[in-house]
Amino acid sequence: MLDVVNLSHTYGTGPKAHHALGGIDLRVAEGELVCVVGPSGAGKSTLLRSIAGLLTPTGGQIRVNDTEVAGTPGDLAVVFQDYSRSLFPWVTVGDNVALPLRRRGKDKAARRAAAAEALAEVGLSGAAGKYPWELSGGMQQRVAIARALAYRPALLLMDEPFGSVDAQTREDLEDLVLKVRDHHRMTVLLITHDIDESVYLGDRVVVLTKAPATIAGELKVDLPSPRDQIATREHPAFVHLRAEVGRLVRGRDEHAPARP
Amino acid sequence: MRGRRLARGAAGVAGFMIIAEVAGRTGLIDPSVVPYMSTVLVEAVRLPADPQFAEGLGKTLMIWGTSLLISLLVAVPLGLLLGSLPRADLAARPLVEFLRPIPSIALVPLVTLVVPFVDTIKIIVVVFAATWPLLINTMYGLREVDPVAKETLRSFGFGRMSVLARVSLPSTAPFVMTGLRLASSVAFIVTVSTELLSGGISGIGVFMITAGASLRTDLIMAAILWTGALGLVANALLVGLQRQAFRWHAMKAVGG
Numbered sequence: 001m002l003d004v005v006n007l008s009h010t011y012g013t014g015p016k017a018h019h020a021l022g023g024i025d026l027r028v029a030e031g032e033l034v035c036v037v038g039p040s041g042a043g044k045s046t047l048l049r050s051i052a053g054l055l056t057p058t059g060g061q062i063r064v065n066d067t068e069v070a071g072t073p074g075d076l077a078v079v080f081q082d083y084s085r086s087l088f089p090w091v092t093v094g095d096n097v098a099l100p101l102r103r104r105g106k107d108k109a110a111r112r113a114a115a116a117e118a119l120a121e122v123g124l125s126g127a128a129g130k131y132p133w134e135l136s137g138g139m140q141q142r143v144a145i146a147r148a149l150a151y152r153p154a155l156l157l158m159d160e161p162f163g164s165v166d167a168q169t170r171e172d173l174e175d176l177v178l179k180v181r182d183h184h185r186m187t188v189l190l191i192t193h194d195i196d197e198s199v200y201l202g203d204r205v206v207v208l209t210k211a212p213a214t215i216a217g218e219l220k221v222d223l224p225s226p227r228d229q230i231a232t233r234e235h236p237a238f239v240h241l242r243a244e245v246g247r248l249v250r251g252r253d254e255h256a257p258a259r260p
Numbered sequence: 261m262r263g264r265r266l267a268r269g270a271a272g273v274a275g276f277m278i279i280a281e282v283a284g285r286t287g288l289i290d291p292s293v294v295p296y297m298s299t300v301l302v303e304a305v306r307l308p309a310d311p312q313f314a315e316g317l318g319k320t321l322m323i324w325g326t327s328l329l330i331s332l333l334v335a336v337p338l339g340l341l342l343g344s345l346p347r348a349d350l351a352a353r354p355l356v357e358f359l360r361p362i363p364s365i366a367l368v369p370l371v372t373l374v375v376p377f378v379d380t381i382k383i384i385v386v387v388f389a390a391t392w393p394l395l396i397n398t399m400y401g402l403r404e405v406d407p408v409a410k411e412t413l414r415s416f417g418f419g420r421m422s423v424l425a426r427v428s429l430p431s432t433a434p435f436v437m438t439g440l441r442l443a444s445s446v447a448f449i450v451t452v453s454t455e456l457l458s459g460g461i462s463g464i465g466v467f468m469i470t471a472g473a474s475l476r477t478d479l480i481m482a483a484i485l486w487t488g489a490l491g492l493v494a495n496a497l498l499v500g501l502q503r504q505a506f507r508w509h510a511m512k513a514v515g516g
Contacts, residue, residue: 054414078411103416133512
């Protein structure tokens with residue numbers, strides 16, 4: 001469904017140039033949930049922004065359903081880490097969710113109905129008339145997820161979606177993502193720096209090296225479904241996988257202790 | 261809370277007036293030079309019944325309102341254009357920085373020679389003064405639009421114009437409103453100033469000149485009271501409108 005071929009990107013030119021991506025090959029199958037992990041500053045966000053068409057990579061190709069895309073594919077949704085900046089404070093929660101559906105050619109009533117349905121799905125049935133800033137952080141991120149859901153994207157991109165919420169909310173939101181993606185058989189590419197989260201959520205975990213990022217390795221996650229915050233995390237396979245991912249993130253050849 | 265603030269303010273005004281009255285009555289201020297405060301107040305209450313003042317008031321409000329509307333229609337689109345085209349902004353900046361500090365009243369002699377209609381002269385000068393705060397605030401507001409909000413809409417496949425209309429404009433609107441408040445008070449000051457300078461058939465400033473010609477200090481001061489009150493009311497109305505329409509802006513700033 002998504003093919004990233006030899007993608008590279010350099011910010012700026014000359015001696016100040018920052019070589020963020022150094023040739024990434026990545027494939028996401030229809031209905032798959034792939035987590036991308038890597039050390040901070042590894043170019044994870046650059047990868048996501050390239051796929052979303054928010055920046056033009058300096059090299060390589062992005063193909064969606066075997067068609068090369070330049071710019072925004074138009075059939076994807078992005079959930080950003082910074083929900084408070086991503087939601088529009090001047091309109092209600094319901095209108096926030098309904099707005100992107102204009103691109104789907106739906107009339108007002110259909111947009112409103114789809115928004116209400118998506119909000120119910122994330123557990124915010126009564127919130128359509130509220131404003132984003134009247135909600136807690138976790139609820140705001142639920143709204144952002146509902147907005148992406150209502151759009152029914154072929155591909156859902158999530159950029160550190162739970163990086164700004166507390167631990168309990170984070171677990172709730174992780175389970176919410178698993179639930180809605182099971183329900184809609186969505187294709188999801190999720191970026192995180194949290195190793196446990198990548199193993200808990202992913203069908204597959206792709207690990208990036210530090211910049212210029214390349215693929216350090218990838219692991220198939222074979223954990224019983226449905227996942228459970230307590231049982232899955234104490235499963236021997238989970239413990240083993242997170243250790244493997246951890247090694248990849250740190251770098252196989254480095255025997256030095258973890259970087260601060 | 262609000263009632264108490266209002267009461268304090270009213271007490272301050274009353275206190276000032278009582279001191280002024282006492283200063284007149286005790287001979288501290290010569291009443292033949294500056295009239296009693298009570299006399300001024302009585303005249304101020306009577307003024308709306310004076311046909312010359314009433315007509316002048318209407319004319320002043322007309323010049324003020326028309327100029328503010330024209331400034332809004334000129335400055336906001338121009339600000340949006342300059343704010344979204346960095347190259348145009350760079351080209352226009354030296355000109356803007358040169359024109360902006362020119363006291364608008366200094367244009368009166370020139371405009372008077374070029375334009376034969378006194379109302380038009382006034383409107384041109386007031387528009388010149390009121391355009392700057394609106395233009396600068398619009399450009400500033402556009403620069404402050406959150407890139408994450410814009411990228412969100414772009415990622416859904418919306419084009420440049422949609423992002424402008426659905427993110428940049430609503431996000432800039434509170435800044436335009438602040439510009440409008442500043443422009444409103446500047447426009448009022450300049451309106452009355454042009455009336456004092458250019459004269460004309462009617463206007464609060466024209467009324468003051470006429471009153472001055474017959475040495476009616478009490479009438480001049482009563483008219484001054486009216487200008488102060490008008491400025492106060494206009495600002496209060498705009499602040500109320502801003503609170504109502506852009507509650508989200510204040511709430512977001514608080515970090516809700």
